[in-house]
Every structure is written in structure tokens, then in C-alpha cells.
Amino acid sequence: MSIAVQPAHQKSGYGTALLKWIVEFFRKSGASQLEVGTGTFGYQLAFYQRHGFRVTSIDHDFFVNNYPEPIFEDGIQLFDMLRLALKYPSKVA
Ligand SMILES: CC(C)(COP(=O)(O)OP(=O)(O)OC[C@H]1O[C@@H](n2cnc3c(N)ncnc32)[C@H](O)[C@@H]1OP(=O)(O)O)[C@@H](O)C(=O)NCCC(=O)NCCS
Numbered sequence: 001m002s003i004a005v006q007p008a009h010q011k012s013g014y015g016t017a018l019l020k021w022i023v024e025f026f027r028k029s030g031a032s033q034l035e036v037g038t039g040t041f042g043y044q045l046a047f048y049q050r051h052g053f054r055v056t057s058i059d060h061d062f063f064v065n066n067y068p069e070p071i072f073e074d075g076i077q078l079f080d081m082l083r084l085a086l087k088y089p090s091k092v093a
Helices: 014-028 043-050 062-066
Strands: 033-039 054-059 081-087
Touching: 014 033, 014 043, 033 043, 043 081
Parallel strands: none
Antiparallel strands: 033 081, 054 081
């Protein structure tokens, strides 16, 4: 939910490298799925879906109920949080 790269270093591949590392780490740990939460629009949504995450549910008003200040992305206020999951294929014995 709180992955971040310093603004001056964004769009340089660090976020992708970080997410790939996390996905592999938990795959090797035997996790059945990874869950993330992000806004309902914006490049972050594409970022997670590009790595195989699928939308599972929506948390209405998450950003107004859990943050002290309104959050804006591209001039649009964020209200709702989408929950996404990456399911790891179950291992066949
Ligand atoms: C989301 C975040 C962690 C990605 O890290 P990053 O180092 O910028 O990621 P990458 O350089 O690997 O880029 C990943 C994709 O996001 C896109 N992207 C990154 N920053 C962007 C921006 N400000 N505007 C538009 N697209 C952006 C890149 O173009 C890339 O897309 P591509 O694969 O089609 O080229 C980083 O942008 C960030 O810290 N954002 C602010 C905090 C945030 O929103 N965190 C996510 C909370 S759910």
C-alpha cells in the first residue's frame, strides 16, 4: 500500500525492480497470494496490473476516512481504494 520511490528518481525502473523482488520473494516463501491497495485511477493502477495483479474489491471512501488531508492525483480527488491480488499458482505435489 505504501511503496514509494523518491520523486527525483521515479520513472527510472526502481519501482519495477522493487515490485519484482517482492513478488519473487513471496513466491519462494510459498505465499498463496499478494494483496495491494491503490487509487481507482492513475499510472499506479496500470503498474500493478502489468505485473499480474487483478482487481478484487473496492474500499469506498478509504482515502477520506484514513488520511488527514484530501489527496489529489492529476487534479482529481482520490476517494476510493481498489484492492488487487496477485495469485500464485498452487504447487502440484
Ligand atoms: C509507483 C512508484 C513506486 C513506481 O516507482 P518508479 O520507480 O517510478 O517505477 P518505474 O520507473 O519502474 O515505472 C513503472 C511504471 O510507472 C510509470 N510511472 C512512474 N512514475 C510515473 C508518473 N509520475 N507519471 C506517469 N507514469 C509514471 C512509468 O512510466 C512506468 O511505466 P512503463 O512500465 O509503462 O514504462 C513511484 O512512481 C512512486 O513512488 N509514486 C508515488 C507514490 C505512489 O503512488 N505509490 C503507490 C501507492 S499504491
